[in-house]
Amino acid sequence: PVLAGRLHYSPALPPLRAGLLQRMPAGTALKIHAVYARPFWRAAGLSGVAQSAEGVLTETVDNTPPGAPRAVLTGFAYGAEAALLRRQAPGARRRAVLDHLTALFGPEAGEPEEFVEFDWLAEEWTRGCFSGHLVPGAWTAFGPVLREAAGPLHWAGTETAVHWNGYFDGAVESGYRAAEEVRRSL
Structure with a gap:
């Protein structure tokens, strides 16, 4: 929706549709991959999966592909924590993330061979992730037009899904709905 709201429409979108797009920003998230020589956390009896109520990472997963020569811990920062990290210089951001991984998985987590980060908010074709969300008050005022066609324009996207909203499955489901x-209409 945030990208659809940047387009120029002629004729203009109906006011409620335009208002909806203005009130449906994408989420703020950072994704990091810390790559290690081996999955040291497994030897300590840890799965690599963590949920954190405090600190810069909300969740982590063991993202090591089967049979891979190296191991990967992937972490996600959402919302306020992602915004906080975005304001930091790359070195400080890396240190904050590695400090959090160290607190979760021990000292070896602080020394990855490689550190890769991805910021969806900075990505030209997403401007956030994982999906658009309605700001407070927008659902009751603008929600009814979420799936409503605007002339020949039919709307699809994970945000319009009935099931699995916010996921790829929801995007596919909504595509089938819009195609139908x-x-x-033809």
């Missing part, structure tokens, strides 16, 4: 709407 178009088919019926």
Whole structure:
């Protein structure tokens, strides 16, 4: 929705649709991959999966591909923590993330061979992730037009899904729904 709201429409979108797009920003998230020579956390009896109520990472997962020569811990920072990290210089951001991984998985977590980060907010074709969300008050005022066609324009996207909203499955489901709407309109 945040990208659809940047487009120029002629004729203009109906006011409620335009208002909806203005009130449906994408989430703020950072994803990091810390790559290690081996999955040291497993030897300590840890799964690599963690949920944190405090600190810069909300969740981590063992993202090591089967049979891979190296191991990967992937972490996610959301919302306020992601915004906080974005304001830091790259070195400070890396240190904050590695400090959090060290607190979760021990000293070896602080010394990855490689550190890769991805910021969806900075990505030109997403401007955030994982999906758009309605700001307070927008659902009751603008929500009814979420799936409503605007002339020949039919709306699909994970945000319009009935099931698995916010996920790829939801995006696919909404695509089938919108295609059926178009088919019926023809």
